[in-house]
Amino acid sequence: MKWNKFHLDTAKNLPLYQLLADQLRQWILTGVLAPGEKLPGSRELQKLLHLSAVTIENGLNILTKEQFLLRRPRCGTFVAETLPGMATGMLEPPGCIYAVLSNLKGLVGFYWWIIVSGLEQQLRKAGYRLCIHQHEADSPLPEELLHYKDCIGLLLCGYNSRRLAEKAKAANIPVVLIGGLDEEDSGDVDFDMVMHNDRERAMISMAHLLDLGHRRIAVVTAPPHSQFAARQKQGVMDAVATYGLTDETITFFQPEGLEYEDGVAVGYEIFCRRNRPTAVYAGNDFLAYGIIAAAEKLGLSTGKDFSIIGCGRINVCGIPLKPVLTTTVSKPEESVRIAVEKLLRQIQEPGRPNSTTVVRVDAICYGETTRIYRQESASGAILVDSDRLIAVP
Numbered sequence: 595m596k597w598n599k600f601h602l603d604t605a606k607n608l609p610l611y612q613l614l615a616d617q618l619r620q621w622i623l624t625g626v627l628a629p630g631e632k633l634p635g636s637r638e639l640q641k642l643l644h645l646s647a648v649t650i651e652n653g654l655n656i657l658t659k660e661q662f663l664l665r666r667p668r669c670g671t672f673v674a675e676t677l678p679g680m681a682t683g684m685l686e687p688p689g690c691i692y693a694v695l696s697n698l699k700g701l702v703g704f705y706w707w708i709i710v711s712g713l714e715q716q717l718r719k720a721g722y723r724l725c726i727h728q729h730e731a732d733s734p735l736p737e738e739l740l741h742y743k744d745c746i747g748l749l750l751c752g753y754n755s756r757r758l759a760e761k762a763k764a765a766n767i768p769v770v771l772i773g774g775l776d777e778e779d780s781g782d783v784d785f786d787m788v789m790h791n792d793r794e795r796a797m798i799s800m801a802h803l804l805d806l807g808h809r810r811i812a813v814v815t816a817p818p819h820s821q822f823a824a825r826q827k828q829g830v831m832d833a834v835a836t837y838g839l840t841d842e843t844i845t846f847f848q849p850e851g852l853e854y855e856d857g858v859a860v861g862y863e864i865f866c867r868r869n870r871p872t873a874v875y876a877g878n879d880f881l882a883y884g885i886i887a888a889a890e891k892l893g894l895s896t897g898k899d900f901s902i903i904g905c906g907r908i909n910v911c912g913i914p915l916k917p918v919l920t921t922t923v924s925k926p927e928e929s930v931r932i933a934v935e936k937l938l939r940q941i942q943e944p945g946r947p948n949s950t951t952v953v954r955v956d957a958i959c960y961g962e963t964t965r966i967y968r969q970e971s972a973s974g975a976i977l978v979d980s981d982r983l984i985a986v987p
Contacts, residue, residue: 600643608725609714610645614653616723622662622673633663633671656718689746691717691937692739695728696752704880705906705926709751709772712930720938722746740765747937753821759785768940770933774821786936787950788929792822795922795955796829797836799875799903802920802958804837806901807967808873812864814847814885815877816856823848826877826905845871852877857884865892865900872900872967879904879921886917886963902963918961928953 602613621627634642639650654671657663661678665671693713695706714724723744727736739745740762748762748769753776762769763785771787803811813830815823827846834843847864849856857876861884864871876882882904886896896902896917904921932951939946 602643608723611649611652611656612714612718612723614643614645614649615656618653618657619660619662622657622677627673629673629675629677631673633673635670690723690725690742690744691747691749692725692727692742692745693749693751694736694739694754694758695726696750696754696758705878705924706751708926709930712927713749713934716930716934720934737761740767747941749933749937766944768937768944770937770940772929772933776821784948785950786940786948788933788936789950789952790924790929791952791954791956792825793829793832795905796826796875797832798829798956798958799905799922800830800833801836802903802964803873803875803901804833804839804843806873806964808871808901809839809843809967810869810871810873811844812847812871812874813844814849814857814860814864814874814881816849816852816881818848818850823877830875849881852881854880854884854887857881857886858888859884861885861888862892865889865894870900874900874902876902876904879906879915879919882919882921882963883915886919896963897965899965901965901967903958907959917963920961920964921959922955922957923959925953925955 600617602610602617608616618627627633633639633654636647636650636654639645640647643650654663654665658665658671662674663671664674693710695710710724710726717724727739737758739748745767748759748767749772750759750769751772753773754771756775759769759771759775769785771785772789774787774789800811800813813827815826817823830844834841847860849860857880860881864874864885865888874882874885876885882902885902889896889900894900902920904919905924907919907921907923932953936949936951
């Protein structure tokens, strides 16, 4: 066995340990690695393959669990004498479930990184591989995926094409949507789908600012033409209508994306206005922190000069950003769990009815970025002793 010819197919958007396991499995199935053959030790494999010890260990553990490898204490790692599935002639590697990341340009990557990471872990436990295909709005639809021999299911993540989902169903390939369909696609939906209650949580967030007495509010939603932004706008208008206010209460801003830099740019636009807003509703927390940074450079103090509420509750490496932001909490892990359950049910029980599951967020997580505003004299201002005026921790 010439290990210097071992190359990982890094064109596949998979973790290195998964690529290592896939390549070793293929060599075992094709006889390049013979039954009973001993593999080099971990340190030697690190030097030969230019991989870390953790990557080597995780890759070998996958094949050990699948019974392609045997690990003998103080002796080493060996190819199994009898391969799994040999008695039935089934020597194919595990089927692949494709996650298609659709139209996510301008959408924050951290949330979808949690989604993809969770999908990979849960599908591996269920005995499947996760393959990733990123699809932008201006590129051809990845319909070739439907013809791949190893494609046994699709997870469409983001704001997805009805055409691709319908083609998958016509080809009898199980498909689940995480996020929804394109904004312009408003017909009846007959797919398994998981989504957040974006419209309702936007209404809750706006109601929070209105209850504090704010009547000049900047609303920042993005990216343009996405269903995510459209639902947030609907929620904002629901709140305005519920409080009997006019459209003059709010000013919409729509940057290209939901990243920190987008927030900085739109923040200058918001606070350099002659009659600047007293509060901001930001479509996600990255935008909110960018807006806060712009405000601080202009000499404005968050929680003193203006209020702001975000959406998502980000922790980077488990450390909350400062100041602690008032926001609503997204639940990507719950979305992953439900989506995988739906897909596995389709695989195991073809013909089951489809359904849309809404992961509800109905509570505000209070931070340091809220101030009560009582100086407005316009109609609809809240009295100090109003029952609707909430206490802010």
